[in-house]
Amino acid sequence: MSPLPWRSSxxxxxxxITASFGxxxxxxxxxxxxxxxxxxxxxxIHQQERSALHQAYVSAAxxxxxxxxxxxxxxxxxDGLTPGPVTQTVIYASQRWYSSxxxxxxxxxxxxxxxxxxxxxxxxxxxxxxxxxxxxxxxxLPEVDADYFQVVNQSSLARTLAVLRNVLLAAxxxxxxxxxxxxxWVGRRLTAPLRAVxxxxxxxxxxxxxxELPAERDAELTGLVxxxxxxxxxxxxxxxxxxRFAADVSHELRxxxxxxxxxxxxxxxxxxxxxxRSREALDLVTQELGRFERLVEDLLEISRADVQTxxxxxxxxxVCQLILNLLERDEYAAVTAExxxxxxxxxxxxxxxxxxxxxxNLLDNANAxxxxxxxxxxxxxxATVSIYIDDKGPGVPVEDRERIFExxxxxxxxxxRGSSAGTGLGLALVREHVRLxxxxxWVTEAPAGGARFAIELARAAR
Amino acid sequence: MAADSVLLVDDDDGIRTSLRxxxxxxxxxxxxxxxxxTALERIREQSPDVVVLDLMLPGMDxxxxxxxxxxxxxxxxxxxxxxxxxxxxxxxxxAGADDYIRKPFDVPELAARLRALRRxxxxxxxxxxxxxxxxITISPDSGEVRVRGQVVHLTKTEFHLLYELISxxxxxxxxxxxxxxxxxxGYFGDTRIVDVHVGRLRAKIExxxxxxxxxxxxxxxxxxxxx
Numbered sequence: 001m002s003p004l005p006w007r008s009s010x011x012x013x014x015x016x017i018t019a020s021f022g023x024x025x026x027x028x029x030x031x032x033x034x035x036x037x038x039x040x041x042x043x044x045i046h047q048q049e050r051s052a053l054h055q056a057y058v059s060a061a062x063x064x065x066x067x068x069x070x071x072x073x074x075x076x077x078x079d080g081l082t083p084g085p086v087t088q089t090v091i092y093a094s095q096r097w098y099s100s101x102x103x104x105x106x107x108x109x110x111x112x113x114x115x116x117x118x119x120x121x122x123x124x125x126x127x128x129x130x131x132x133x134x135x136x137x138x139x140x141l142p143e144v145d146a147d148y149f150q151v152v153n154q155s156s157l158a159r160t161l162a163v164l165r166n167v168l169l170a171a172x173x174x175x176x177x178x179x180x181x182x183x184x185w186v187g188r189r190l191t192a193p194l195r196a197v198x199x200x201x202x203x204x205x206x207x208x209x210x211x212e213l214p215a216e217r218d219a220e221l222t223g224l225v226x227x228x229x230x231x232x233x234x235x236x237x238x239x240x241x242x243x244r245f246a247a248d249v250s251h252e253l254r255x256x257x258x259x260x261x262x263x264x265x266x267x268x269x270x271x272x273x274x275x276x277r278s279r280e281a282l283d284l285v286t287q288e289l290g291r292f293e294r295l296v297e298d299l300l301e302i303s304r305a306d307v308q309t310x311x312x313x314x315x316x317x318x319v320c321q322l323i324l325n326l327l328e329r330d331e332y333a334a335v336t337a338e339x340x341x342x343x344x345x346x347x348x349x350x351x352x353x354x355x356x357x358x359x360x361n362l363l364d365n366a367n368a369x370x371x372x373x374x375x376x377x378x379x380x381x382x383a384t385v386s387i388y389i390d391d392k393g394p395g396v397p398v399e400d401r402e403r404i405f406e407x408x409x410x411x412x413x414x415x416x417r418g419s420s421a422g423t424g425l426g427l428a429l430v431r432e433h434v435r436l437x438x439x440x441x442w443v444t445e446a447p448a449g450g451a452r453f454a455i456e457l458a459r460a461a462r
Numbered sequence: 463m464a465a466d467s468v469l470l471v472d473d474d475d476g477i478r479t480s481l482r483x484x485x486x487x488x489x490x491x492x493x494x495x496x497x498x499x500t501a502l503e504r505i506r507e508q509s510p511d512v513v514v515l516d517l518m519l520p521g522m523d524x525x526x527x528x529x530x531x532x533x534x535x536x537x538x539x540x541x542x543x544x545x546x547x548x549x550x551x552x553x554x555x556x557a558g559a560d561d562y563i564r565k566p567f568d569v570p571e572l573a574a575r576l577r578a579l580r581r582x583x584x585x586x587x588x589x590x591x592x593x594x595x596x597x598i599t600i601s602p603d604s605g606e607v608r609v610r611g612q613v614v615h616l617t618k619t620e621f622h623l624l625y626e627l628i629s630x631x632x633x634x635x636x637x638x639x640x641x642x643x644x645x646x647x648g649y650f651g652d653t654r655i656v657d658v659h660v661g662r663l664r665a666k667i668e669x670x671x672x673x674x675x676x677x678x679x680x681x682x683x684x685x686x687x688x689x
Contacts, residue, residue, distance in 0.1 A: 254544040257566035259476035265569035266483040293566055316682040325638060347682055352653065 017187035018180050025179020026172065033168035041161050048135060052152045053124060055087070056137035060148040063091060067144035074098045086153040092118070093146035103130055104151045113138055117147050126154075133158045193221050197228055207309040209236035239307055246303030250296045257293055264289060291423070298425035301357075302407070305432035314349040316460055319385060320378050322352060323359055327376075332363060334372035343378035346385040348457045354433040358441075359387075361426040362453045366391035368422060370450060380459065389453045390446035401443045405431040466580055467491040469510040471501040471527070472542070473520055481514070484569040490576075498522030502530055505537065512579055513539045514572075517554055525557045532558035536617040538579035542567075555658035560619040561645060562655070578646035579619070595631045595689030596676060598667055600624060609667045616666065619644065623659050624667070627677065627687040636684040660685055 088104040097106040117138030132155040366374040370393020408424035439457040446452035495501040517524035541554040592601040637653035
């Protein structure tokens, strides 16, 4: 069977829907994440700057008051100012620099901001000191000829922002994944009816004309479902009509055939009373009537196979035993069979009558083209049992090995022996019957030359 | 001994006439009927030895004719069908027929089938004693079957089948073996004949036909009798 043609397109449609949902979700989530981050970061920085400025003004005012006092003790002032470990203070007074900590000194302050303060401007700037983000505020105190600098370590703000950034990134990724999953689900949902139609079409192609799609509530799909079901029903009716016609014809032919063959047997009983010429004519009629009967039977059988897709009454059959039973018939006296115990034990689920006909038709075929001496062997595996029927004839040319299983095709050349011409349906019936058993039949070359017809059937579970 | 008489029931003049010739050649006395009603009348009046019954009859069909005939007699019935593929065969056997043959048939084949149906149990004197298993006893001499003390009426074919199974309790018979022993088919008959007859026997001798305890199916092989 060729790979199902609808599969690739279904995947790409589903994939496209999945991808669009995923990309869409990612875009929305990323936009939300970036704007949230920017807004929050700006808000937090603004808060920090305001509070630092406020604190700096308050502290600068205190410093100014203290410096106005006679003999101000600057180290003492600094000590009283430092509100916590994150804030450091530097004061420039009386041409000297005082610092609350060794971490921050005159040289640690950004030069431009320091100069601007010394020149009389209030300065607020971000800088890095000791590897941490710091916010520096410089307040000039001209009344007391001093400058006040405050440095607030902002590493906790930086950490907060980093955590926020990571959380938002993870949320965006999760949103994108969720979007893709949703897209996959939607894609499956959207393509489900299409897949149902494709699977149903596949079943029809395999010959199951009872296939019907369940009614759809969706208005857009009802049309598709209805026309599909109508198409299958029309196909089924047509096939059934054709098959019924062939079956009816065969049935109707049976009554006159019965009269003919019975009358012929009455005539044959009086064969001695007939002239030699009449006897010859009688033999001809007998022979052709036999062929006609077989043709009617085969036509009926094949018309039945046309409408049947499953064995309706399969039973466990020991197929090799069935062959041995069959070979007890006189007509197969020259056929030999060799089965090992594994093959003899192998059971297939099948229809005995059809399996018998398969073997008989293959033996008759071998007989017609290669003489009566055929050899049957079998090979059983865990899952299958294969039957090989080898003859000693000229074999089947490679180019004919498919064709001979078609209806009314004959072997090439006048190799067919004797007068017992076949119906032209024998091997076609073999193929139909084996197909009904979900098996395979093919022809190849026998190890000893000649043709080998091989049948492979599935073994029934023990 | 007078020749066996056959009642031919078929509405097709050609078949009836040619078959009469052929069967007379085989030594049978042949009676004819063209429909089911006439056939039942002939059976009542002339009690033929065997009936060849076409399933497709005008008016009362072959199945109904077979069912009514069974109420009159346990005479062997061979049904003739043009539709051997359908369920007709099984339905005909279930209606009480003993065997079937498909149109078109060979006269020698038909004659062989009729002979098999006419054949009685051939038993040596020491085999003619009453035998039984469990709560079933059969006496080949009188043809009587008792199940749990009750006399049960069997057709000749049913009796023959039961005899084969009951005389080898526990032994598994394949359908083909039973076809050969009871119907004289050389292995190549339709095994549905056996299945239908086993079903009919079960209906007559089993307490619960859904769970048979005497006539047991051996999956993949056939049947056996459990005493």
